[in-house]
Amino acid sequence: MHNQAKLLTRVRKISGQSAALEKMLSADSECMEVLQQIAAIRGAVNGLMAEVLEHHIVDHLGSAAESAEEREADVQVVLKALRSYLK
Secondary structure (H helix, E strand, C coil), rough: CCCCCHHHHHHHHHHHHHHHHHHHHCCCCHHHHHHHHHEEEEHHHHHHHHHHHHHHHHHHHHHCCHHHHHHHHHHHHHHHHHHHHHC
C-alpha cells in the first residue's frame, strides 16, 4: 500500500480523537464539545477512507496488468465496501 506511514499517522490521529471523545463523555462535557469531536472523528475517517479507496482504484482498477475479469471482480469488491461504508 502506498504511503503506509501517512495512513498509519491518520489512524493514530483517529485513535487519539476517539480517546479524547471517551474522556469527554466520562467527564460529562458539554454537548457541543462532544458533537464537535464526533464531527472531527467522522471527517478523519472519511479522509482515510477516501485516500485508501483512491489508491485502491488507481492501483487495481487502473492497472493495465490486470485482466478485464480481474478488474470486474475488483469493481464488485469496491462497490461492496462502499455500500457497507455508506450505510
